[in-house]
Amino acid sequence: MLPPQKHTMKTSNNFPTLLAVCLVLTNITFVHGDISDQQDDKINSITWCTLNVQEQSKCLNLSAAVDRDRQRFNPSDFMELVCEPGLDKDDCMMKLDNNAADILSLDAGEVFVGGRHNGLIPLMQQIFEDGSTEYYSVALIKKNTLKNVYNLGDLKGKKACFAGVGTQAGWNVPINTLISKGYMKIFDCNNHVKTTVEFFGGSCAVNSLTAKYNLMGDNSDRLCILCASKVSGQKCTSNDPYAGDEGAFRCLIEKGDIAFLRHTTVLELLKDPSLSSKTREDDLELLCVDGSRRPISEFNTCNWGPVPTDAIMTTSSKTSSARISYQRWLQKVIELYGKPTSAQQSTFTAPDIYWTGGLNQPESQINNNITKSFDLFDSSVYDNHHNLLLQDSTRGLRLFEETQQTYKSYLGKAMDIVLGLRYCPVSKMTLCVTSEPEMDKCIKMKSALKVQLLVPELYCFRGYSQVHCMQAIRNGNADVAVMDAGDVYTAGLHYDEIPFITEVYDLPEPEYYVVAVAKVEDPDTEISFLKGKMTCHPGLYSGGGWIIPMAFLLSNGWIRSYGCDSIQAASNYFGKSCVPGALSNEYNPGLPYDNLCHLCRGSNYRYCKRDATEEFYGYTGALRCLVEGGGNVAFVKHTTVYENVGGQRKQLWARNILNNDFELLCPDGRSSIHDYERCNLGKVKANAVITRGGEAYNYTEVKAFTNLFMAAQQWYGRKSNIDKFTFSMFKSPEPYSDLIFQDATRQLASINSSLRHYSEWLGENFMLARRLVDCRAPGSNL
Numbered sequence: 001m002l003p004p005q006k007h008t009m010k011t012s013n014n015f016p017t018l019l020a021v022c023l024v025l026t027n028i029t030f031v032h033g034d035i036s037d038q039q040d041d042k043i044n045s046i047t048w049c050t051l052n053v054q055e056q057s058k059c060l061n062l063s064a065a066v067d068r069d070r071q072r073f074n075p076s077d078f079m080e081l082v083c084e085p086g087l088d089k090d091d092c093m094m095k096l097d098n099n100a101a102d103i104l105s106l107d108a109g110e111v112f113v114g115g116r117h118n119g120l121i122p123l124m125q126q127i128f129e130d131g132s133t134e135y136y137s138v139a140l141i142k143k144n145t146l147k148n149v150y151n152l153g154d155l156k157g158k159k160a161c162f163a164g165v166g167t168q169a170g171w172n173v174p175i176n177t178l179i180s181k182g183y184m185k186i187f188d189c190n191n192h193v194k195t196t197v198e199f200f201g202g203s204c205a206v207n208s209l210t211a212k213y214n215l216m217g218d219n220s221d222r223l224c225i226l227c228a229s230k231v232s233g234q235k236c237t238s239n240d241p242y243a244g245d246e247g248a249f250r251c252l253i254e255k256g257d258i259a260f261l262r263h264t265t266v267l268e269l270l271k272d273p274s275l276s277s278k279t280r281e282d283d284l285e286l287l288c289v290d291g292s293r294r295p296i297s298e299f300n301t302c303n304w305g306p307v308p309t310d311a312i313m314t315t316s317s318k319t320s321s322a323r324i325s326y327q328r329w330l331q332k333v334i335e336l337y338g339k340p341t342s343a344q345q346s347t348f349t350a351p352d353i354y355w356t357g358g359l360n361q362p363e364s365q366i367n368n369n370i371t372k373s374f375d376l377f378d379s380s381v382y383d384n385h386h387n388l389l390l391q392d393s394t395r396g397l398r399l400f401e402e403t404q405q406t407y408k409s410y411l412g413k414a415m416d417i418v419l420g421l422r423y424c425p426v427s428k429m430t431l432c433v434t435s436e437p438e439m440d441k442c443i444k445m446k447s448a449l450k451v452q453l454l455v456p457e458l459y460c461f462r463g464y465s466q467v468h469c470m471q472a473i474r475n476g477n478a479d480v481a482v483m484d485a486g487d488v489y490t491a492g493l494h495y496d497e498i499p500f501i502t503e504v505y506d507l508p509e510p511e512y513y514v515v516a517v518a519k520v521e522d523p524d525t526e527i528s529f530l531k532g533k534m535t536c537h538p539g540l541y542s543g544g545g546w547i548i549p550m551a552f553l554l555s556n557g558w559i560r561s562y563g564c565d566s567i568q569a570a571s572n573y574f575g576k577s578c579v580p581g582a583l584s585n586e587y588n589p590g591l592p593y594d595n596l597c598h599l600c601r602g603s604n605y606r607y608c609k610r611d612a613t614e615e616f617y618g619y620t621g622a623l624r625c626l627v628e629g630g631g632n633v634a635f636v637k638h639t640t641v642y643e644n645v646g647g648q649r650k651q652l653w654a655r656n657i658l659n660n661d662f663e664l665l666c667p668d669g670r671s672s673i674h675d676y677e678r679c680n681l682g683k684v685k686a687n688a689v690i691t692r693g694g695e696a697y698n699y700t701e702v703k704a705f706t707n708l709f710m711a712a713q714q715w716y717g718r719k720s721n722i723d724k725f726t727f728s729m730f731k732s733p734e735p736y737s738d739l740i741f742q743d744a745t746r747q748l749a750s751i752n753s754s755l756r757h758y759s760e761w762l763g764e765n766f767m768l769a770r771r772l773v774d775c776r777a778p779g780s781n782l
């Protein structure tokens with residue numbers, strides 16, 4: 001159920017160039033108009049994406065009319081109309097994006113979605129008979145109902161009929177009103193459907209279960225319960241009888257308590273003879289934002305807010321000349337098949353409004369019988385439908401100049417409503433990272449999340465070490481950090497911090513096996529006798545690289561324990577090692593043992609550092625230490641060898657290594673790399689995201705942080721099929737690995753609240769192992 005991955009960042013990078021090219025093209029067209037007319041790139045057809053059978057047949061009739069009247073077009077403006085049926089608006093937006101269609105009319109809310117996700121731009125905007133380009137969002141109810149509703153908060157639990165998720169009048173305006181007035185509590189900052197589900201009773205809001213509005217695929221079906229279709233593929237989609245403004249109206253009449261829709265649809269439907277037997281204007285009224293009720297005729301004062309009229313969209317990839325051709329063609333079509341009267345003409349005098357209907361009045365009188373044969377603003381002949389291709393209440397089209405052809409410019413103030421839906425009570429989440437490469441990745445992630453409007457906004461805090469991050473989280477300079485099991489222990493014990501999200505690798509549970517890897521060409525190294533050997537560890541007190549392996553060696557009695565001082569034990573037993581962090585008094589408050597760093601690679605200040613700047617830090621670093629650092633054994637995760645062999649990593653050290661260059665060390669000898677389920681030193685909990693716990697635990701924050709990570713991975717958690725422009729959370733650019741998240745991560749999962757404590761989470765075995773490697777820990781000043 002992944003949403004379509006879009007190259008929004010890519011597009012925006014190219015935009016200035018594209019714009020420049022377009023400007024040049026425009027000039028050429030204007031200056032050498034007749035030359036460009038003869039060019040090969042003259043566009044011969046325009047493709048309109050249609051949403052249903054009725055719209056398709058109206059489109060075909062328009063196409064036939066245009067074809068018949070071709071001589072009435074200026075030869076350079078004539079284009080054949082092609083009608084391309086789409087499954088729904090989403091499908092049509094994709095068709096435009098993929099150049100399978102050229103134009104489509106969209107509601108203001110959809111203009112935003114198409115603009116952000118499909119690179120669509122508005123070309124023209126529909127104008128009403130009175131010259132206005134706004135209609136109202138209204139709440140329609142039946143008279144003498146909802147007697148206990150005195151303010152909008154009393155709508156809680158009521159059966160609502162929405163025109164559809166994402167539509168401006170039938171969703172964005174009412175939901176934003178309920179949120180901004182404080183009646184509706186934010187449940188998930190990145191999913192207004194979930195927030196709405198918590199407020200209303202069984203309702204109908206079509207598309208509340210489609211991927212675009214149901215990123216994680218776990219939306220409740222409560223906003224589909226009232227929908228009318230009995231067919232499972234149709235229920236609650238744009239093809240449901242209760243879809244759209246007309247659908248919301250029907251839904252109210254037949255089942256609902258309240259409907260949110262455009263006022264224009266209410267007026268149109270009350271005139272519809274097929275409905276007037278069921279319902280009359282006197283049976284209905286409007287619910288105003290202050291809780292009062294008014295007759296429908298008072299929509300000017302009793303509405304929930306204005307909405308810009310629908311726009312005709314194309315894509316930003318169209319050239320200037322194509323855009324101009326489409327505009328001219330549309331103007332001509334309105335002129336030929338609209339319903340101009342002399343009264344309407346005079347209302348359009350504003351210079352920025354291009355009233356195209358009726359401009360050539362004398363000519364259209366001559367050919368009256370031709371133009372009458374197709375009526376653009378009447379859809380009733382098509383199975384009594386409304387608003388096919390364009391809104392029936394449209395009388396003209398306003399043209400946007402190229403600089404105005406952006407969804408932001410078109411939406412204007414309505415942007416605040418669209419963005420208001422993304423309001424989050426928690427405004428930011430600061431992630432603590434421990435190196436420059438991690439900081440770079442964090443900043444990329446910040447902008448990637450911003451592109452998808454995910455909230456709370458991500459901020460990045462550069463800590464010096466994991467321990468520094470723990471301190472920063474405690475004192476509020478940061479909110480979260482991703483920690484290895486060993487650090488989750490320290491953060492819990494000393495800083496009262498809790499794990500709340502875990503990484504998940506290739507095992508069903510959020511954990512990994514700890515394995516001891518040796519080279520095939522070094523057969524003398526065995527796990528029970530590592531005396532004097534060269535050892536490679538991801539980091540001091542890392543769960544898989546220190547705590548579990550050292551506890552394993554100590555508890556088997558293969559190493560002398562020096563009163564559970566694993567650092568001294570290792571230093572005296574191994575020859576040389578690389579244990580990043582061994583010389584840092586943040587991680588090792590006791591005596592420093594130089595030989596625990598002798599195998600490390602980092603130069604100067606990077607030497608033996610417990611972060612990504614030491615080349616032998618982390619699991620991939622430990623494997624590299626084995627391959628080119630002279631190590632005999634590396635303590636790593638069961639996935640580490642797989643992740644780095646067989647040319648997956650381009651760096652020299654990894655280019656020619658293969659799975660079968662390595663073996664696992666088991667108590668009873670050696671085994672293949674694939675045998676980790678049997679031949680391992682133990683299991684460790686996967687890395688986890690930590691935040692403040694105990695007294696400082698803030699439920700609202702933790703819920704918002706969790707939702708942010710969960711939404712983020714829906715967009716950026718993918719590992720395959722991504723190009724280099726797309727940010728990926730679970731990948732790290734070479735030469736680095738495991739930046740912020742482990743590269744082995746397949747997904748992030750929320751930790752069950754009963755396990756949100758370090759010792760519950762890490763489990764008894766780990767706690768025991770931790771005591772074995774350092775029994776002074778609870779009293780140490782780590």
Ligand SMILES: *[C@@H]1O[C@H](CO)[C@@H](O)[C@H](O)[C@H]1NC(C)=O
Nearest residue numbers: 057060061064373374375381
């Ligand atoms: C549309 O075209 C069909 C078939 O060409 C025709 O039967 C129908 O009457 C036309 N409808 C209108 C309103 O022109």
Ligand SMILES: *[C@@H]1O[C@H](CO)[C@@H](O)[C@H](O)[C@H]1NC(C)=O
Nearest residue numbers: 068366367368369370371373
């Ligand atoms: C328009 O009317 C004229 C005269 O009545 C007729 O000859 C012509 O065929 C009509 N055109 C169409 C397309 O109906």
Ligand SMILES: *[C@@H]1O[C@H](CO)[C@@H](O)[C@H](O)[C@H]1NC(C)=O
Nearest residue numbers: 425426427697698699700701
């Ligand atoms: C929890 O966090 C939110 C947002 O940061 C804040 O407004 C609220 O006051 C906090 N609650 C408590 C109990 O500290």
Ligand SMILES: *[C@@H]1O[C@H](CO)[C@@H](O)[C@H](O)[C@H]1NC(C)=O
Nearest residue numbers: 750751752753754755756760
């Ligand atoms: C959380 O853990 C408790 C106790 O183990 C269990 O009963 C509950 O079902 C778990 N909840 C989830 C969502 O897994």
